[in-house]
Amino acid sequence: MTSLLAPRSSFVAGRWAEGGSTFAVEDPAEESVLCEVEAASAADVDAAVAAARRSFDSGIWADRPAAERAEVVRAFLASLTGMREELVGSISAEAGQPTWFAEMTQYGSGLDLGRRTVDLYLSMAHEEMNPVPVDELIRGRVALSVRRHEPVGVVSAITPYNGAFIMAMQKVVPALMAGNSVILRPSPLTPLSSLALGSAAEAAGLPAGVLSVLIEDGAAGAEVMTTDPRVDMVSFTGSTAVGRQILAQAAATVKHVALELGGKSAQIYLPDALHRVAQGAAAVVAATAGQACVAATRMLVPQESKDDVLAAVAGAYGALKVGPPTAPDTVLGPVISAAQRTRCERFVGLAEEHGGKVVVGGGRPAGLDRGYYVEPTVLDVPDNTNRAAQEEIFGPVLTVIGYRDLDDAVAMANDSPYGLSGQVYSADAAAATAVARRLRTGAVNVNTSVFSAYAPSGGYKHSGLGRERGPDGIRAFQEVKHMSIGELPR
Known part of the structure; x- marks a missing residue:
């Protein structure tokens, strides 16, 4: 069409x-x-x-x-x-x-x-x-x-x-x-x-x-x-x-x-919600190729479960169909321009320079010689100070960071010049809501989301x-x- x-x-x-x-x-x-x-x-x-x-x-x-x-x-x-x-x-x-x-x-x-x-x-x-x-x-x-x-x-x-x-x-x-x-x-x-x-x-x-x-x-x-x-x-x-x-x-x-x-939103997973990480990761890049100001591009998970999370997220990204927008099975298309593709590639390099590792993606998809395509990319970064965790990339790039406890998770989520959106996941809605109240951001999705003419959106801080x-x-x-x-x- x-x-x-x-x-x-x-x-x-x-x-x-x-x-x-x-x-x-x-x-x-x-x-x-x-x-x-x-x-x-x-x-x-x-x-x-x-x-x-x-x-x-x-x-x-x-x-x-x-x-x-x-x-x-x-x-x-x-x-x-x-x-x-x-x-x-x-x-x-x-x-x-x-x-x-x-x-x-x-x-x-x-x-x-x-x-x-x-x-x-x-x-x-x-x-x-x-x-x-x-x-x-x-x-x-x-x-x-x-x-x-x-x-x-x-x-x-x-x-x-x-x-x-x-x-x-x-x-x-x-x-x-x-x-x-x-x-x-x-x-x-x-x-x-x-x-x-x-x-x-x-x-x-x-x-x-x-x-x-x-x-x-x-x-x-x-x-x-x-x-x-x-x-x-x-x-x-x-x-x-x-x-x-x-x-x-x-x-x-x-x-x-x-x-x-802009935004650099965090998605926080309590230990009882780690089965949701693949779905949460896919939502970052699907449809918009990560070009959404509210995209939760920082995934915060318990440090002791980080390896399992990385494996699950890598598997989810490897299964995503990248291709022409008109193809019925396409999940994500190209980024908007050559400059935006270069920006994504630059931040992947910066993440690696500062101790991060590319778990999956990081380049251009095979078989797509034309178009500004970027592979859905997962970065394992050591902490929240990594450039890829601090700056808005605006592409299909997700950083995964381990936290010690919920206080540490909240501190990392708030350690950003941005405050547009956020996500918290837990089987215990009360516990997740308690975390949500502590986030310095204009919107927080707890286990779900709503887009409505009746619900406001907007940002704290530089958002x-x-x-x-x-x-x-x-x-x-x-x-x-x-x-x-x-x-x-x-």
Whole structure:
């Protein structure tokens, strides 16, 4: 299934841009040009920002009742639902992800997330009473103290290559439901699937300027989107290094900033859960080839059981099918680029230089001469100070580390500049939950996981600011206004 979306240019203020320079979108499974797309010009970027500002200030979208906004957003999502073949094909081809993952997770879960976000927004109170004590209200001659949640304004939404469509749903839908005007800028590596949002905006009758989609080769447009005073908020998902730059660029105009950044998550196995290690290891690399910020790439196990764990994990990785995204039995495809493949290889070498050992993998798969493929790799490292245990590799590379006791395991899990996610496994849910409470991370999965529009995600430390999804994710796209209301004395 490879049916690419068209048109292949930016959607700016209700029209498709024309006449710009083009750049190639690469197929990482073939190391070839997938297609050419038209890059947004500086004038296109300025027009998108100006139209977003104008549409917000006019109130054409922000002032509509929430129920009316919901009707349009649902039509927008229905239009995307009708683009299944083109969307799935584009997602799989541009990101190198297995077709089954593109369809089930990015497309299917992404649209479900969008629909449920609409329901969540409508279930929340956006104007509510403050719990001010009665004696204070009387003393101030106040009849009502009201907290009102209003849209932030113009939102720049910048998405990553590994989840372009689902991350767009995670940002665009709550921002629109809150009444904001949005400019979406996907990664230049995977711009195709985001073009569908422009077509859906047209089909749903979203007012011009309320949603623009900017496609660019480089970062000039993204820089405007994070510095221009007409933009009120930046929502970014990507690397910590780029997140720092965005934070600095947004500071001069004191923008709202929401960042979901890198991770080096740990999965901790208590002694009674070691039968789960093969499954846990496979989850790190399956579907995304380890290119997921929440991937639990550090496996922490009892030191006395480490050899058995390494054997089990090596066996699981040796059985994983690496191959073309369109093959029905493929479990993991390529990484996104030659540079990313080189990064994986470099960290394997660094791990070995600092006392680590390659248990399985570490190179390029046999029989795949084309494509940016990396073997699923298990590293046996002596401790948590190893470079492969400290830095985000963003590839199919797992480090296994032994711990002395649970205090040691918790200390190692927390010994990281990141804090995005974590996992704890035990037959004793209470014991596992006690460990989970001690982890300095924005989410912890205890024996299971949940991905829901109602459940928040986000990071501690260098893994980000703010939250996406859940009520907190809605509130991220809103300002809070306090109104004290009373009658004038007669």
